[in-house]
Amino acid sequence: MSLLDVKNVKKIYTTRFGGSQVQALSDVTFSIESGEFVAIMGESGSGKTTLLNILASLDKPTGGKVYLKGRDLGSIRDREMAAFRRQNLGFVFQDFNLLDTFSLEDNIYLPLVLAGKKYEEMNRKLEPIAQKLGITELLKKFPYEVSGGQKQRAAVARALITKPQLILADEPTGALDSRASDDLMELFTQINQDGQTILMVTHSVKAASNANRVLFIKDGEVFHQIYRGNLTNEEMYQKIAASLTVLTTGGDR
């Protein structure tokens, strides 16, 4: 059984007064195995963000089903949804989404506090993660006091601390400079090697070249996919770039 199964997912947005309809996703099917590091690429407007929102159960598909470890996301009641999301999913966002009223430490604790954990337990969990991400010194600082790369590390720590089944990352390098982006991707690779499953939506070929598998989405469908196999990052980069060229110049499958 796959960790994540996406079957024939469809999403149609209707404008507020029911006038015109926009099809964001027409028919998306793929699955992700435990321990994979998958990147989803596509142009602006291809439906990447819609797909991620559906996977994050922040949005509901118009048709099709999403299964996490065999459980249908659509069958989870609203009341349990927040807890389900907290326990099974970790999020990393483009704009970090750290609360500026909390120190980095408190930001990282947030999901655990919401789950009702004790301080001692949270602190025990935080230490190794902070060390791995190199933010031990920064824990007492506030988001406005640290750099973008450091903020994103804190956000990653927040996603990791609940030991989720799957980390969903939405353009995690989008707001970072190239140096910080490289560092973050290295970090992603590292935590993936530790066994963490990651699904990342990105624009950046460089970021995607770190993944084991890249899915290309065009016009609301999975258009193409590339497996890493034994390729190095550079070779992977070439291959992705070539695929993108085909994608944008409008070749057939």
Add this chain to the structure above:
Amino acid sequence: MFYPKLAWTNIKKNGKTYIPYILTGILTIMMLYVMIAISLNTGLDQMEGSNVLKLILRWAATITGIFSAIFLFYTNSFLVKQRKKEFGLYQVLGMDKGNLAKMMVWETVLTTVISLLMGLGLGMLLGKLMFLILLKMLRFEVPLKFAVEPQAMLATMIVFLAVFTVTLLFNLLQVQTAKPVELLHGGSQGEKEPKTKRLLTLIGVLTLGAGYYIAQTTVSPLEAIGKFFMAVILVIIGTYCLFTAGSIALLKILKKNKKFYYKTSHFTSVSGLIYRMKQNAVGLANICIMSTVVLVLISVTFSLYAGMEDILSLRFPSDVHVTIQGSSQEKIDTENQVIEEEAEKAGVEIENRSSYRSGTFTAIYKEKEAKLLLEEDSDISNETANFRTLVIIPLSDYNRLEGKKESLDKDQVLVIVQGDEFDSDTIYLQDEGFAVKKVMKDTRKTKDELSYVVKSIILVMPDADKIAELKKTYGYEGSDQIIYTDYFDLSGSGDAKESVMASIQKRLTAEIPESFTEYKGAFRQDFYALYGGFLFLGVFVGALFIMATVLIIYYKQISEGYDDRNRYQIMQKVGMSKKEVQRSIKSQVLLVFFLPLLVAIVHVAFAFKTITKLLAIMNLVNIHLFLMCTIATVLIFAVFYGVVFLITSREYYRIVQ
């Protein structure tokens, strides 16, 4: 014409933030103008007790002025924060700081002119309207004509020009010292966590404690007048300090307690509150002060109005009250004759009559030395607690009045104390000693009119001549003689009684020029005018403060809504359920909004004792009535507050979600 036009467009474009700001300006200008105008009203001088009224109004005007300045500053700082990005953009597009300053000056000129014109205009209209309502409401003639008061206009204009100028300078300073890039990010820049301000917290605790202490320890009503104002100022300072610094200090302590802080229900609330208090402390303190003022004003004026009959019977224990300066037997006989003739003519009986001669002195009581200082030059203002009214009554009058058969040797006296302890064998008047034969605690009839304001000491002396001698030596000019006092009731009721009393007064005034006659009926109307006027003012000022409170609450909810929106969206993404988000919002908003009300109620509770003393000066000693009025006012106000809260919080939820 470029800059005025640009400024005008800016104001229009930023209507969402500018309209509440200008509205605030208009409202506070109107309030201040009406308040000063009433306090300057010449018609008011004809009212009995207008001095106290004017004093109260002057305090109210001062507090309104201070409050307006603080509130406009508060609103303005929000405004500037919202517009920082815009200012940055103007600089990026090629305006230099001089141009920007010019634009801001024009904006301030426009808002000032609009606020002043509308505020003063509305002040004149509303002032007139309010007085028309007053005349209708009280259904009798009130000697108040509300005219336009140029002096009040000038004063209001000066105050607000100063306030607007200072806010402009503050804004200019903010823009001048910032780099364009900082301005561009100004609105979205993360706010620093506030630091604990220990000194300010300490000042707050001390001033509030001192204010409460003064309010609790004030014993004599005369003291209360002066000290109440001091206590008010101290409590205001304390309130501002504790809301701004104390609240944050407390929250930080809570945050340090890890067991408490890292709980689902406390985590987001405590950290959220720290920022909320940083941004809103001044606004909340404003609401708190205003609520207190509203509660005190309305409960005091309402209990004065409701307790009018009590006040009347205290001020006039009997239907008629005659005093005659210089108590020659001839005058007393004439007086007696006039009263009996008039009563007989109208066919009414004279009842409960008590008459006596007495000498009244103002004195400073030195308890240790059992001494009363009567010298005029003794400094009374510093000795309000030891201030006494000394009444000396001849033995014969005392025995007649109380139906007793006391006897005294020469230089022997009876001492009657009220609220004091006295156990000396000798009592000294200035330096002259008198042997004390007996000390008594109460008397039946020689109740002094002012007994609730100033403590009295009554001496009974064997000889009226000695009293006259003392009066000659220590009395003030114009009151250096023994006074003959005569109280009595008349049987019957209604117009017949009123007309007898009127004719007694008329004849006595004509036949004994040294006499002074008062009767209850004549004063009833005056009292209704006075206390009706008080009630009106209380409700009027209360209503104005409530309006301002509503505005602040509304304004705060809206502005907070925008601030909080982002925060709650993040929390939902990270795994907080909608319900948890709502609960967190609710607990914070509830606490923030009902804190000022709670503190206001505590303020009122502490002020209660002092206010009862102040009411005693106005002859209201019915503490039970005042308590009931206060409780009723608090309840009504709380309901009103709750309704406002419900309406505005709906707006808030709409923005957040």
